[in-house]
Amino acid sequence: MCHPNLVALAVLLCSTLLVNGGKVLVFPVDGSHWINMNIIIEELHSRGHEVTVVRPNDTWYIKSESPHYKTITINSSAGIDKERFGAFVMETLTMRRQGASLWTRLSMEYDLMKQLIQMHVKVLEMVEGMFEDTKLMQSLHDAKYDLVLTDPWIGTGVLMAHRLGLPLVFNVHFHCHFAIAPSPLSYIPTPLSELTDKMTFIQRVQNMLYFFFLTLQNWYITEPNYKPFVHRHFGSDVHYMELFQSADIWLMRNDFTFEFPRPTMPNVVYMSGFQCKPSKPLSKELEDFVQSSGEHGVIVMTLGSVVEELPEDITEDIAAAFAELPQKVIWRHKGKRPSTLGNNTRILDWLPQNDLLGHPKTRVFVAHGGTNGIQEAIYHGVPLVGLPLIFDQADNFFRMKAKGVAKVLDIATVNKENFLEALKEVLYQPSYREKMKELSSIQRDQPMKPLDRAMFWIEFVMRHKGAAHLRTESYKMSSIQYYSMDVAAFLLAVILLVFTIFVSAFRFLLHKLFYRNKVKKE
Amino acid sequence: MCHPNLVALAVLLCSTLLVNGGKVLVFPVDGSHWINMNIIIEELHSRGHEVTVVRPNDTWYIKSESPHYKTITINSSAGIDKERFGAFVMETLTMRRQGASLWTRLSMEYDLMKQLIQMHVKVLEMVEGMFEDTKLMQSLHDAKYDLVLTDPWIGTGVLMAHRLGLPLVFNVHFHCHFAIAPSPLSYIPTPLSELTDKMTFIQRVQNMLYFFFLTLQNWYITEPNYKPFVHRHFGSDVHYMELFQSADIWLMRNDFTFEFPRPTMPNVVYMSGFQCKPSKPLSKELEDFVQSSGEHGVIVMTLGSVVEELPEDITEDIAAAFAELPQKVIWRHKGKRPSTLGNNTRILDWLPQNDLLGHPKTRVFVAHGGTNGIQEAIYHGVPLVGLPLIFDQADNFFRMKAKGVAKVLDIATVNKENFLEALKEVLYQPSYREKMKELSSIQRDQPMKPLDRAMFWIEFVMRHKGAAHLRTESYKMSSIQYYSMDVAAFLLAVILLVFTIFVSAFRFLLHKLFYRNKVKKE
Known part of the structure; x- marks a missing residue:
């Protein structure tokens, strides 16, 4: 039997869940990422929202015609050649199979990284082209979108949302936890580290080294790549990471059947399993x-x-x-x-x-x-x-x-x-x-299906023009401020000062005392 | 019109939300805390769960007879005399009104603290009495409760859940965020500090000082109070804080219309507004x-x-x-x-x-x-x-x-x-x-009513005998481990060692070289 509260709940949901035809501007990522995004787009469409997908002309999978979305096609040379990619993977696997030396494997990693950097450079060229295309930008402005939905694996959507002044919703990989939530390295394994939430001392050392490596990669590869572009378009005191971290809602392809328990943020919405559905009969x-x-x-x-x-x-x-x-x-x-x-x-x-x-x-x-x-x-x-x-x-x-x-x-x-x-x-x-x-x-066993939860929060952002009440602005602080290093230094200085004054005063008094005694004796 | 997915959702909710008559053992706190707990108890009762409330005999508000719960009454001298409390508050207000000196106010605070310590001592005496009452303990065991629900403002429920080996659900004050989620002091105001999430440098210094004060209070008041008891009953390596932090679900009287945005944990369920309901006509x-x-x-x-x-x-x-x-x-x-x-x-x-x-x-x-x-x-x-x-x-x-x-x-x-x-x-x-x-x-504008959300998670704990997948066990680490101080010290030592070896080798080489030159010259 259905509990009366549930009926009330369903009524509540009916009255709050629906938004009259919102307009969503989507910047997807190609490949398997598109499969995920497409499910969300179809659901948005079925709920009466109008979806516009911005697709590069060299995409693998993102079709220009769909009953679920309109498209804007952009000239791009950022795409990866599918054949070449296939050959690269095959080569990698064969090499690993043949027991390639550490040196060979590192140089392969380096090659991959170079290609990724090259891809980001081309992405930025594409975004630059869009920013300069006044007709395109005007039409995007005029369309009055409610929000930008993007997979931030590449930065197009992030940059465009900020340029258009639109709320930003991420469909994001779980590794991005590190970019938004505190992640104590004592029990949060660094992405790709293959460690758990219960580590020995040596594993914790490994984990910290992995983290340093990731941070270096970010400092020396991601940031420098985006820096000139971001400074040119958003001001010389703005970092790309800030734009990234300011997203309203992070629909994360994750949950705690998959991830180890860890700190999270109020604007992280777990939607793992959003693509899951009961099976249909086989042929x-x-x-x-x-x-x-x-x-x-x-x-x-x-x-x-x-x-x-x-x-x-x-x-x-x-x-x-x-x-x-x-x-x-x-x-x-x-x-x-x-x-x-x-x-x-x-x-x-x-x-x-x-x-x-x-x-x-x-x-x-x-x-x-x-x-x-x-x-x-x-x-x-x-x-x-x-x-x-x-x-x-x-x-x-x-x-x-x-x-x-x-x-x-x-x-x-x-x-x-x-x-x-x-x-x-x-x-x-x-x-x-x-x-x-x-x-x-x-x-x-969740209070709500993951896909419904994702939809609720996308529509929440439409209704409230963002989700400011769930989003810290701590990302605007420098690391020195964030980790209270300045405060710690200040308090340490005060303690040292007080200590020095105390010791000096004590020595002064002692000196006076001894001096007087000495004088008396004499 | 109701969206078809909502119907599916309601069906899903009907099938998963209900648990056939769970058994809940409640350790409430008196006073205004009881108002909150009672709402949850009534809702549990209306969903077909059996609730047993353990009440001290010197309670102010917790009635021994109710259509919603059974009671177990315990002899206690931990309760606060209502008249005396009223007089104390009146005196405090009058003093503040008359502009009491800092010294007077501090001594009043000290008095209050002494009374709180005294209360905790008496609470532990009461729990000791319960632990020793073999008949009571046997009956609690035999009743096969599904979980303990408690307001952890006093520790009775926490200690009893661990003694009975039962899952633990908190109905908890938002200040307890500090006990479970990372709280960077750069943007998380310490409880009672009257600071916001955006602080100047001086405010951040204040915030850290407040935090030190709270930590000291915990070290020198709460822990020592509970320590002998916990060591006696749970082992000499166990801290009360560990027992506290191991709760499965924290139903927190909080949300982000009230609190500033901040890190949280997967097993924190915000239920602010759970007592809110539409108004009825006036007389x-x-x-x-x-x-x-x-x-x-x-x-x-x-x-x-x-x-x-x-x-x-x-x-x-x-x-x-x-x-x-x-x-x-x-x-x-x-x-x-x-x-x-x-x-x-x-x-x-x-x-x-x-x-x-x-x-x-x-x-x-x-x-x-x-x-x-x-x-x-x-x-x-x-x-x-x-x-x-x-x-x-x-x-x-x-x-x-x-x-x-x-x-x-x-x-x-x-x-x-x-x-x-x-x-x-x-x-x-x-x-x-x-x-x-x-x-x-x-x-x-929430995907679910706060009270329904609270019920969902209580029933989740019944269905799965806890919520282990949402709970980190990081609380078992020492502070040195948690904050990776040992790892940092180790890495620093390695760097120093490598540096020392490098410098020594360099000096050795230089020495050799100069010595040879010297010999040659000679």
Whole structure:
């Protein structure tokens, strides 16, 4: 039976949740980031808001025609060539596979960083072009948008929101916690550090070193890149980080089934799992295949959209390992058909991931560690075998491993034996499944669906023209002020001064006393 | 029209919000704290949970019979005598009124502190008695409660939850932020400091000094009080603060219409305004009186339940000020009828505060600054004139003043003139009302009603036997670890060592070189 308060709640929600047709200007990021943004855009559209997407002309995925949004296409040379990117990833994986020296790996990292810097330079050129395009800027002004929604992985949306004087909502990666909330290094692992919230002394030293490295990277790479641009357009006392940190709402692709508990801020809204939804029935053919697995169940494997192929020796090993299991396997694989493929394995070009993960026969999900896939696995309670490839994937999987719901393999050393062993462990040790079911029950047990929560706060920003009451302005302080170093120095100086005066006075008195005694004696 | 997602949401809420008859063991605090707790208890009861309240036999307000809860009555001598307390407050106010010297005021503070310490000693005696009462403890064990709900202003509930091994939910004062969330002193004002989140250098120095004072108070008063007890019952390496900080959920009587934006933790649930509800019609007589105010509207004044009387000279001045206004005044006043009372002022023993605040004719609320009254004023959008008396009231009002919705007077200096001036300012400067309406619209614009949110999280703790995924265990670290001081010292030592080795090696080389040159020359 429905509690009367819930009816009242639903009525309250009806009266407050809806805003009459807001106007949202979106600056998305391409690639897998677009998948997330598109879900939010579709939901905004379905709630009667008008969405305008600013897309570079060299985008991979962002279509110029959509029933859900209008587009403004901008000339850009900031995009990354898809073929070249694919080749780069393949080269990286092969090198790691062949046991590249530390030097080679560092130089590869350096190369990647150079390319990222180059990309940011080109992004700024693009934004400069937009700022100078008076017709474009006038039309953006005239359109009277309610807010800018952006993925701040690149800075276009941040810069444009400030130029247009619009409230700013982020759809943001969880690593950005470090940019907004206090993060004591004693129990908050630095992004990519692969550490947990419970660290030994040595791990805490590592964590601090990682943090220094990140800070240096920010000081010497991000800031100098943006500095001349920001100074030119927003004033010589403004830092890019300030513009970034002033966002009204941070819709964070995160929650505490995924992240370790940590300090947060009032304007951080966790929306992990916002893309999750109940599964739909499979196609007749796929359902028959799944059912044929009997009591053994099914293994689902896909490595995401960014990496379409794996080095051949790995796929051979993977196929051989699968062939030894009694389970049926559904594997999204695009390269050459492995020679070792067993009868139990079905290779597909594309698979209905959510419907398969929600199927009661699914036992294990072999994944690369993108946050979307991990969230869907949590939602459906399916334990994981991880084969992280690039970017934050190893770090994401590390969290799942720490929570006891994933076995993780290293692409450099994976082979038939350890792959098979990992699969068997997750299949047959009940703790993986039990803990994942527990995470799933926590993720589903929220006062509000994550996507509804995200919508509420976007609409809140429309209604109140921002969310000033939730946002500290502490980011305007210098580090010296923020960490009270000036106050500490001042108090220390006062203490020293008082101490010195006291000691001097004491010595003076002693001197007087002795001197008098001396005189008396004489 | 109701959005389809909202229907889905309501269904989701129906399926997840309800728990079949949980059992809650409540350790409340007496006085105005009980008003809050009782609202939560009534709501728990109405949702089908069984509530047991542990009440000391010397309580002021906590009744032994109620349709909403069962009681367990405990022998206690920790309670404060109501008459004596009233006399103490009156004496304090009179002294402040007469311009007591700093010394007198400090000695009064010291007296108050001594009494508080004495109270805590007696509380611990009471808890000791309960721990030793094997029959009571057995019955509490056997009752299989789902959780302990307590106001941790006194420690009974905290200690009992740990002894019984039960999850712990706090109904807690907002000052407790400092006990759980990082609070950078550069922009987080220390409790009772009357500072904002934007401080000058001197204010930041003040803030740090306040913080030192609070820390000392904790070190030398709270901890030593609890230490022997906690060591005896929970082990010699356990601190009371650890037991306190390990609570699963902190239902905080706070939100960001009241508090300045600041870091928070995932297990802090803001529930300010949970007691707020739409107003009901007034009695015929009161409604007639209110309507007779015409366009001028009504002023409502009450100073809460703790302080029942004011020094006579103040009430004379207040009445005289009211008499000069065209508004009608409704004043809850229990002492002698002031001789200066005007025809426009109605004195009542008790007034329907919420119904009056929600009345469209109400223009100003003259209050003492308890959080309940302030929250109701925010909810109904009525600006404030403040006459803070004791405890946190001045600090609460300071927040309202900083937000531009209240004019605050000092009880030591209030007189007819400045009281009248304050009333006129709030009545006739539109900014007070406008800003309060803005706060009101923000407070009402939440994805969920505060009381429903509180209920959700209490029931979440029932369903999942705690909320471990939202709770850091950083409180188990020493301060040296928490603030990474050991890591910093280690890294500094390494740097110094490397530097020393480098310098030594350099000097050694130089020496060799010069020595060789010298030998050559010779």
